[in-house]
Each structure stands twice: as C-alpha cells, then as structure tokens.
Amino acid sequence: MINTRLSVAIHFLALVATNHKLSSEQIADSVTTNPVVIRRISSELKKAGLLTSRAGVSGFSLTRDPKEITLFDVYKAVHLEKELFSIHDKPNPNCPVGKKIQGTLDVTFKSVQSSMENELNNKTLQEVMDHLFK
Numbered sequence: 001m002i003n004t005r006l007s008v009a010i011h012f013l014a015l016v017a018t019n020h021k022l023s024s025e026q027i028a029d030s031v032t033t034n035p036v037v038i039r040r041i042s043s044e045l046k047k048a049g050l051l052t053s054r055a056g057v058s059g060f061s062l063t064r065d066p067k068e069i070t071l072f073d074v075y076k077a078v079h080l081e082k083e084l085f086s087i088h089d090k091p092n093p094n095c096p097v098g099k100k101i102q103g104t105l106d107v108t109f110k111s112v113q114s115s116m117e118n119e120l121n122n123k124t125l126q127e128v129m130d131h132l133f134k
Contacts (some may be wrong), residue, residue, distance in 0.1 A: 005078040006071075008033065009041050013074065014129050016051065017066045021059040041078060048077030066129055072120035084116065085109040 011031050015022055024042065028035040042060065045051035050069060053060045062069065087105050091098035 003079075005041065006075055008037070009045060009074050009078045010071065010125070010128055012038065012041060013045070013050065013062065013066075013069065013125055014132060016060045017062055017125065017129060020061045023058045044077050045074075048073065050074065050077055062125075066126035067124055069125040070121050071123045071125070071128070072117055074125070075117070075120050083109070084113045 008031055012027055015027055015030055024035040024038045028038045031038065042051060042053065046053070049063055050073060051060050052063055085105075087102050087109070091101050093099045
C-alpha cells in the first residue's frame, strides 16, 4: 500500500491555513482518520518548523505563509524512509539478472526520486489551496 502520510499532511496544513482554530478531532473528521494520526503528524510538522500550537488552546498555526511552504518541506517532515524506493534483499548472485539488479535499479530509482523531490520543491501549499478553491 502506498503511504498516505504526505497527502494527509498537506490536507492538514490546507485546513489550518483556512481555519487555525480547528482541533485535532475536527481535522481528523475532514481527513476521515483517527485524531491520534493527526496528533502524530502534527508533531512531525512541528518538529519540521511548519506548524505551531499552544498547550490548552485548540487549534494550530502555520509558521510561514502557504506561499513559502513547499510540498517538499511537507514531504521531508512526514516521510520516514530516506529513500522512496527500496530494492528487495538478497537477489540470487548466481542469476544473471539477480547479480546486477541492485546496481541497475539503484541508478533508476535515484533518478526518479530526485525528479519527484524537485517537482515537490517547485509546488507550494498555496498552489494546492488555489487549486482547491478555484
């Protein structure tokens, strides 16, 4: 299954940008997930310096204007693995494909990951919001 953490985090930030008084429960209702998931993601977004909140006060605030938050910033905040793609462990070294598959795929996967990261770096939260509300 593809990880949905990035889309949930973008959804979360777009909500906060439009209404900073929403609780974790209200955000979870919009995302249709458990508030615990929202609290975990909020923690990661706070550590990345994208979000703030105050103890005892419902709601969140962005630390920067949505025009200044790239989707790559969000990706880095919530993406747990260092690499998007991984190669299966221990291919058969006696197989003509198995002995070279890791090195071959490494080149392709690094190129694809770099392209994806560059694209995310060229898109902002504001662009997502503009598209949502047009």
